[in-house]
Amino acid sequence: MIFLVNKLIEKGKKNAAIKAVEENVKKNMVLGIGSGSTVVYAVERIAEMNSKEKLNLKCIPTSFQSHQLIVEHDLTLVSLDQFPEIDLDIDGADEIDMDLNLIKGGGGCLVQEKIIASNSKKLVIVADFRKNSKKLGENWKKGVPVEIIPISYVPLMRKLEKLGGSPTLRMAQAKAGPVVSDNGNFILDVDFGVINNPKELNMKILTIPGVVDTGLFIDLASIAYIGKEDGNVLTLVK
Template sequence: MSSLIEEAKRRAAYRAVDQHITYHVRLVGIGSGSTIGYVVERLLQRGKEANARIVFIPTSFQSRQLIVDNGLTLGDVDQYPELDVTIDGADEVDENLNAIKGGGGCHLREKVVAEAAKKFIIIADYRKNAKTLGEKWKQGIPIEVVPFTYTRVIKELKDLGCENPTLRMANAKAGPVITDNGNFLIDAHFGLVNSPGELLRKIKLLTGVVEVGLFVDVADVVYFGNEDGSVSEKKR
């Protein structure tokens, strides 16, 4: 099963690179997560000359290291506030191309780099393809919060209808996960999210919330690698 999933990720990543990182593209956002390694793999297959004119902007420490370790040109969104294309993964995508992101804890920077791009591309395997958000991704919506506000935010999320918002705890250290920005993460499961835009607005209004892992009306194209070896394409 794992090899099937990895191959699905690879096919989606390759299709996105081949169709969207074309000759005229100069500034490319590189997302985070397991699928992004295959984006870099495909870029390297094209050779140094094809990548020499492109500046790559990371969304996390992980993607920064991928860019640096593979000899690609590193940039920053501070230098390049408008990008040509950003390619990133997702935890789940609905039929309207809205997504849940932040399972890896990078959704603040991922959203900044996604919104900076003229075209935002999501790549994923077939497990992430849903009709409605919350249908397949059961871990909840990731919410980045200022540390001293997390108790209050958890209470207010319950008031919004979240049954059990949870402070995300680290696996290899005692205590909570700390984001690249020095903040905490809360995972908030709301069941099926039929109105992601409305829920996003309500959560963003809570004092202490830095960013919400709901990407609403941001993606232009989504590529899903399927079990049968095909790649499905969804456009806005």
């Protein structure tokens, strides 16, 4: 049973990624390449199209993972310094609500992902059916990732509790101690339960000194492709 569910999940990811790439990637584009397991399928399809159709694509990574994906698939690697305006950003999400607000950062790359997304003309999200919710916090139970300056860890925990959250310092799996982001910061996972007003919550968190950014992506996504259990892809448009 577990094997079957996992197979459906992977099929959903792949179908969503392929459809998103085929409907949005065009010749001579500068692409933002997001992070996560679903993006792997997107990069595979981008590389196939780029090779066959000579699309002359340029790719900007959001993480070490996506940097490696770009290099491994022989795509042209460029930087935000070279191309500060991005045509299209393809990324995954931990959860998507009805208004295309997102929770991201389960993989720890939220700051880079938000920088790339905010400098893109269009943010396309690819995900499987588990990530689709009416409200943020309904399906994703690990909380909102918040990247913080390490020295602020203890007071920030207290301030986030006053906002109604239950913060947990994300701990590393292969080393003793906390996860350290690509930027050298800590990540708190803050459980707020079901989030009725993600925009307001995001602004409140961002006003706390020591917060670098949050995993709440508000009014950034233009379209989301959700791979369903039956193999079809649900398209959500802003």
